[in-house]
Amino acid sequence: MQTTISAVSTQTIIISTILLLLFTASIIYFLFVYQQKRFLHNKELAEIREAFNQTLLQSKLEIQEQTLDHIAKELHANFSHLVSLININLAEILTFVPAEARENVSETKSLAKQLMAELKALSASLNTDHIMKIGFIGALENELKRINKTQKYHLVFSKSGNEYRLRPEHEIILYRLCQEVLNNIVKYANASSLIVLLDYTPELFTLSISDNGTGFDVASVEAGIPGKESTGLLNIRKRAKLIDAGIKVESEPGKGTKIIIQIAQTK
Template sequence: MFTSESEIILTIIVSTILLLLFSGAIIYFLFKYQRKRYFHQKEMLELKESFSKILLNSKIQIQEQTLDHISKELHSNIGQLASLININLSEILHNPNKESILETKVLTKSLISELKSISTALNTDYIMKIGFEKALKNELNRVSKIMKYPVNFKVLGNSFSIGPEREIILFRLCQEVINNIIQYAQASKIDIVLEYNNDSIKLVIEDNGVGFDTDLARENRDKNSSTGLLNISKRAKVINAKVNIVSKLNFGTKVFLLISR
């Protein structure tokens, strides 16, 4: 009888110890899991905040460059139209005639149209509303009117959105490439192909201008911290885009952009 009771007590003690150990192990693993989850969430939050800062900085830098280009455009194109209107008005005051009045009317209409186009190009909300593809098409139409040479735009595949934030940066990057062509390429034609695939977007921007030495441009960029054409790759990384720039002196330039969905 005594032995039986001892065995029962021993069994209870052992069972209790095993239960406590098992419970302790469960609590320990739960604690480890919660701790790991907490640090994972914290890390993800920090990465998200870091990405948001990089995204914001990229948007600000690109917008600054866009504003700089627009200011130059206002000075040249808008300023020229305004000067012509002023000259015509002075002539009309001294010698009113139907021809001068009609010419002034046409110039004024062109001025209003140009101001509207520039305003649209700067309006981020409008670009987000109409989407990247249409915004790029509008920008190319505007460039074609200014430069007086063909800007060919071809779209392949079924279009889809990669998100408004990424599309804005992609649009500003395209503006930067096009602005570089206008300022430096001395081109007589621009060809752009936008291709939608299942999981990515491929964009090719090609001109038939004077081209440039990519190795020299990269070297100058590294030395002078330049924000020129080759620096586009740095910002493209923010939207998970890969950039490849192929150029040769007197043979034009091709810019390849590949954006994951």
């Protein structure tokens, strides 16, 4: 009798242990499944958020391009026309002014002609259709020519490898990115030398823009330290991200800045 009770107790303990283990295993399993679902849910939310940010950025850039197109057309249609009229009027006035004033009128006429050329170049640099037609290289060369006319920089521009076209929308964004970089150099770098290098390989497109200007502390800018923020650098990174371009910024105070942009080529 006692042996029977002992056996029953043993079986009860075993069954209870098994049930407890099964219960524990079930809890662990459900926790694991919950964590997995939570992880997947957070991942989906992050992907949705990233897609939304990309769409928002794309929309902003499209609005910017439309605005720039409108400005370009206004410059070409209205301002260029006005400058042309000024030039014509100055040419007519030139025959009637006294000899001592002709030099000043001629100089003003020459300035008006230069203004016309600058307006045409500026209009072309803002016009998306024109950029897509001449391509990224053509647009970049025109931008560098405009900078070179200031005679403030020793400019070096070179290409290596077999040149090829990027996707049209990528070329537009890449060109705007270069404009942002060059604009920062002209405004803030206080540089005397500017080097732009392009390297084409079947796998990778690489663009580097270097200057010998004042430079800056990259870590401070990246960390967003008050007084060190750079809207220009933030815009550059946003544009690069939109076309899946890798970007590296090398700079030190007093040692200039080098920005490297790379775009992997898919076959």
